[in-house]
Amino acid sequence: MQNVKSFLNSFLEYLQIEKNYSKYTIVSYTKDIEFFLAFMEAEGIETLKQVTYADTRLFLTKLHKEQYSKRSIARKISSLRSFYRYLHREQLVEQNPFALVSLPKKEQKTPRFLYEEELQQVFEVSDLTTPLGQRNQAILELMYATGIRVSECSNIQLQDLELSFQTVLINGKAKKQRYVPFGKYALHALEAYLGDGRLTLLQKGKADTKTLFLNARGGPLTNRGIRLIINKVMEQTADHIRISPHVLRHTFATHMLNHGADLRTIQELLGHENLSTTQIYTHVSKERLKSVYMDAHPRA
Known part of the structure; x- marks a missing residue:
């Protein structure tokens, strides 16, 4: 062998x-x-x-x-x-014996997402008078505004942000880059954090760092750190609300689709290589349409 x-x-x-x-x-x-x-x-x-x-x-x-x-x-x-x-x-074998093997159909789970009313409760948790509260709010707003993965969020550098154009350069999977826009709520949260909270946190660190989101000691915030922050926010919201970095990503895609965005645009924003990966959100949208119909139609 x-x-x-x-x-x-x-x-x-x-x-x-x-x-x-x-x-x-x-x-x-x-x-x-x-x-x-x-x-x-x-x-x-x-x-x-x-x-x-x-x-x-x-x-x-x-x-x-x-x-x-x-x-x-x-x-x-x-x-x-x-x-x-x-x-x-490489001509090391004459044939691919796995070429005709059928893959078992994956069990498609409908992505969990938050309704807009639930999301509002999430944004009311952070104490915006503290550096950590400003940081947490900026993370929540940016992740919902862009649909980025937690690993992509922790890797953002200061030079990746274009506040005047309201865009951020994201370094995604397989070193693929994409520019993603964000709205005014994320912009205001980032401006508050950059102008106040981040400066305070940076003073606690031993060395200067260009990473956007910092931990309580002034160093770069890790993937695990972001997950812990979101778990803590979850504990402070209503009992029935369960969020995670991926739930925010699902929520972004679902809300975009429900408000008229096309799948190709959502695919590009999420950094999906294949459109089939993005199409799962059409199931979410259909479920919501059915729910609204059953509640609203007199003879449903």
């Missing part, structure tokens, strides 16, 4: 250098492929060239017997399909 390991290392280098995949994604690919290599060894399959479509069906049977979720199975098959596609491109 020595050649197999070298092929795997070559593929991982390709993902890192040519595809610009994150470390987390590469680790996931590695685990999925190594899992299959262990299956090959158990089945007495010595080389990647020897794997047939029948072997892939046997592999699928093993995954089902071990009660892997549909999502895990789909990810493993997708990883192996990409691996073999690379091997075929």
